[in-house]
Amino acid sequence: MPPVVSRPNSHEAFARAQALMPGGVNSPARAFGAVGGEPIFIDHAAGAYLYDVDGNQYIDYIGSWGPMILGHAYPPVVEALHHAVDRGTSYGAPTPGENELCELIVELVPSVEKVRLVNSGTEATMSAIRLARGITGRDRIVKFAGNYHGHVDSLLVAAGSAAATLAVPNSPGVTSGSSTDTLVLEYNDAAGLQAAFAEHGDTIAGVIFEPVCGNMGVVTPSQDFLDALQTLTKQNGALLICDEVMTGFRLSPGGAQQRLGIQPDITTLGKIVGGGLPVGAYGGSAEVMSNVLPEGKVFQAGTLSGNPLATAAGATTLRTLRDDPPYEKLEALSARLATGLEEAAAAAGVPTSLARVGSMLTLFFSGEPVTSWSSAAKCDTERFAKYFWGMMDRGVYLPCSQYEALFVSAAHTEADIDNTIAAAHEVLAAV
Numbered sequence: 107m108p109p110v111v112s113r114p115n116s117h118e119a120f121a122r123a124q125a126l127m128p129g130g131v132n133s134p135a136r137a138f139g140a141v142g143g144e145p146i147f148i149d150h151a152a153g154a155y156l157y158d159v160d161g162n163q164y165i166d167y168i169g170s171w172g173p174m175i176l177g178h179a180y181p182p183v184v185e186a187l188h189h190a191v192d193r194g195t196s197y198g199a200p201t202p203g204e205n206e207l208c209e210l211i212v213e214l215v216p217s218v219e220k221v222r223l224v225n226s227g228t229e230a231t232m233s234a235i236r237l238a239r240g241i242t243g244r245d246r247i248v249k250f251a252g253n254y255h256g257h258v259d260s261l262l263v264a265a266g267s268a269a270a271t272l273a274v275p276n277s278p279g280v281t282s283g284s285s286t287d288t289l290v291l292e293y294n295d296a297a298g299l300q301a302a303f304a305e306h307g308d309t310i311a312g313v314i315f316e317p318v319c320g321n322m323g324v325v326t327p328s329q330d331f332l333d334a335l336q337t338l339t340k341q342n343g344a345l346l347i348c349d350e351v352m353t354g355f356r357l358s359p360g361g362a363q364q365r366l367g368i369q370p371d372i373t374t375l376g377k378i379v380g381g382g383l384p385v386g387a388y389g390g391s392a393e394v395m396s397n398v399l400p401e402g403k404v405f406q407a408g409t410l411s412g413n414p415l416a417t418a419a420g421a422t423t424l425r426t427l428r429d430d431p432p433y434e435k436l437e438a439l440s441a442r443l444a445t446g447l448e449e450a451a452a453a454a455g456v457p458t459s460l461a462r463v464g465s466m467l468t469l470f471f472s473g474e475p476v477t478s479w480s481s482a483a484k485c486d487t488e489r490f491a492k493y494f495w496g497m498m499d500r501g502v503y504l505p506c507s508q509y510e511a512l513f514v515s516a517a518h519t520e521a522d523i524d525n526t527i528a529a530a531h532e533v534l535a536a537v
């Protein structure tokens with residue numbers, strides 16, 4: 107089912123873009139490679155909606171791949187940006203705005219006493235593993251297949267998200283040196299983790315993981331896996347790095363670690379922390395963070411880190427999440443959507459399994475529950491592609507891959523959810 111709605115302005119913009127940027131995009135998932143067809147160019151967004159350059163409106167379930175938990179152009183964020191922009195866009199010197207954002211992070215994220223701001227999730231994870239290696243003097247990092255931690259060389263091994271979707275979980279250009287220092291294990295395999303520590307325990311600097319995985323679609327961690335992560339890292343003197351770039355401030359005010367009761371040594375943040383502007387962060391106890399330059403010796407720096415526009419948008423977003431928490435509403439809307447999609451699939455006789463944690467959700471086109479990359483890989487991605495375009499043509503903008511989470515925002519209404527379910531009934535009956 108290729109798209110039936112024609113989008114001439116998007117088509118023309120994409121033709122131009124392809125001459126200018128590799129694949130016509132600045133991040134690969136946007137090219138819609140996994141679902142066929144051309145990407146849709148966006149003109150503007152407001153609340154729960156995206157508007158394309160051909161004048162079509164979509165209920166948006168990507169939210170810029172996570173950041174827009176309050177909806178697009180959320181008025182207090184827009185106002186904070188207007189106020190900030192008149193005062194200059196970057197100084198390369200400390201600002202009170204950085205204190206404000208860092209205070210909110212420290213207040214909200216249970217394991218973080220001190221934090222360093224960077225410009226993306228990738229920078230956060232890259233810096234976190236350097237810190238783990240710097241503190242322990244060890245080289246090896248453990249990661250899990252299908253978890254995505256950005257495009258850091260040593261973490262771009264068996265990576266999820268667009269890397270897996272576009273069939274380059276191991277990218278050319280990543281040296282064998284950097285990938286030999288990475289041990290890749292199966293997600294949710296506590297015994298595998300135990301075996302890896304038994305064999306390599308004294309060379310493992312840290313274990314990085316998604317506390318709820320969103321990058322092979324939504325996959326929930328089992329309790330014994332979470333227990334093993336915490337116990338084995340502690341016993342072996344390795345640092346536990348909880349990658350909350352996607353889950354931070356989404357699954358609760360304090361992220362997945364608060365929701366699941368995890369105590370990591372280092373937490374990485376991105377997406378929501380910048381309120382839609384480019385921000386990442388990594389933090390931990392004051393002792394762990396004292397190893398970062400200039401307090402300690404582990405180098406990490408950034409010309410635009412703590413940028414005043416970014417901190418204004420981030421702090422306004424986090425303050426709203428703290429003072430007017432949308433989590434109950436998100437839970438109710440997301441549960442309604444999940445139930446409706448499951449009912450639509452059942453009515454159409456399409457084998458699916460639905461995974462949801464809070465406002466992160468994936469409808470897997472596989473009758474079996476997905477617990478790891480090997481089970482995620484069994485999904486019917488061709489059927490997913492038909493579902494994707496059917497939904498797009500009915501004004502519902504979903505992630506363009508089976509192996510991504512969709513996000514519900516506080517701007518969605520029950521009517522949006524019900525319209526989405528109605529569209530899913532039509533589409534699933536036809537795939």
Ligand code: PMP
Nearest residue numbers: 226227228254255256351352376
């Ligand atoms: N970690 C996780 C868990 C992510 O989901 C992502 C991005 N989707 C990243 C890291 C990388 O973040 P960024 O794209 O901002 O570099």
